[in-house]
Amino acid sequence: MEKLEPVLETEQVLDHQPAIQKENKVSQLWNIFKKDKLAVAGLFIILLVTAVSLLAPFIAPYDPNMAHGSKRLLGIGTPGHILGVDEQGRDILSRLIWGGRTSLLTAVVPIVLVFGISLMLGLFAGYWGGKTGEVIMRLLDVLFAFPMVLLAIVISAIIGAGILTIMTSCCLVMLPYMTRVVYTSTVNEKMKEYVEASKILGASKVQIAFKEVLPNVISDLIVYSTTLIGVAMVFGAGLSFLGLGVQPPDADWGKMTSDGMKVLTQGAPHIATIPGLVILIVATAFNWLGDGIRDIFDPYKRTQ
Template sequence: MANNDAALAERSASSSASTAPEAEPVPGDRAGAGRFRRVWIRDKFALAGLVIAATAIFASAFAFWFAPYDPYVGDGSLRLSPPGTEGHPLGLDGQGRDILSRLIWGGRMSLTAALLPIAGAFFVSAAIGLFAGYLRGKIGETLMRAIDVLFAFPTILIAMGIATVLEAGLRSVIVTIFVALIPPMSRVVYTAVLAESGKEYIEAARVLGASKAAILFKELLPNVVTPLLVYATSLVGKMIIFSAGLSFMGLGIQAPQSDWGKMTSDGMAVLMQGAPHVATLPGLVILIVSIGFNWVGDGLRNYFDPRYK
């Protein structure tokens, strides 16, 4: 995963940096609401991704409104009942708990485990890549060599080590994903800063006597945040799958708490009892939500690309 992330980070940053400076000016009728309509309304996949992502976040945030039952209380008489059971449209699991309610509440864990570390890594990586790319020299080289060292460690080994120290649970999943994302996200910013530093507007700022802080935060930062934002959004689906995988292997969320990965793992235990829906439904939710966030990332890339018409 580390090597793939490194390559993807390089391609993402290089693509964003190479297209933005050469692009034609954005016509006035494409700015603001007009730009939004052109990108999000016309691109059905981006719009569908936005709806999927917004629905997942909203339903999980207000689970106490939408979940029809307590996700931890089961009815033994209805154990493993199939979808379509009266009052339980998605059926019940091996302990007689309503699957729809558990999917809604489980979304809190799954989305938190993906979004929170991505948000934290976003700010840390922006700072590392910005300073390393602009300062260069010994400081910049030291920072990036330290980042490169992290690329050498498989993420699953990082997860196992952190789970050993912190004990398996939501906290260890968040820390694992946070640590794993800093190298590729820092590389995106670093590559973008290198591409922007030689541009005329940076030289003009220097000639006009702008301080290093002004160049960093007023000139460079706005131009390197965009590729990082697009890249970070594209990672959400991947991190949902990764956190689900950790829970599936017993390194993530622990009972009585549950996320979509833990639900899939629990469903595998009753798969041979004629209840495939217990494992299949959370697996489908993981797939759909992950694809939705990927489509949102594609939409953001097009939205910020002035060459997209």
């Protein structure tokens, strides 16, 4: 029995090896990521804004739509209203907190939806190619001809202004760009030696596409889509600014900026400036995060 103990200990070590290797892998990736201070700052900002938005019912000091006519255009630092009050007497801080929900929703959800669609379309068109692939890419190229705002106006005329308009417009605008990234990466990957080796070993086209090419293509799309979230946020805010997005009295950073523009000359520039700065900071944070994720997928960074 005594001789079995070393064997049992060895087996236990072997059982824990996959978990240890996985932990070391995560630790290695985090070490690469944290070297980029801006990426870490971007991640912190995004997590903070997300947490504050989700906890809006519990931490917002006032109802975002509650107006007090006697408190119009109060400045920053007013007792009880740290960031002031807008033109209708609504607390700006409360509307910023609640507006984060809408702004993040209309930026993240479309990108996630388009991520899956563009991945399949780009992979199919790039790997299998042929006439069907060419038709797919040419149809998507048509969307490049439509300016973003014009496309949003058309959609708004069909389904009406609102959150659905922002999300639908964002999906249609981002789809050709993200699909093009997947298509280009797939065409480059399928010409490499490991794909030829898989063919020689008898792997089918479906197996090669999803087991060999897809893992090498998806990293490019992850990095690109992360940076596009910031673009989508600015795009959604612009539509709300034009009155095509979120409708009053719902809180939205773009709508808050639009409303604040009306009172810039009345001694209350903070009403438009504060939500505008928030949009800029959060959009920049997503770009910083995208840079950090790109470093994780960079083979050169892993060897340093």
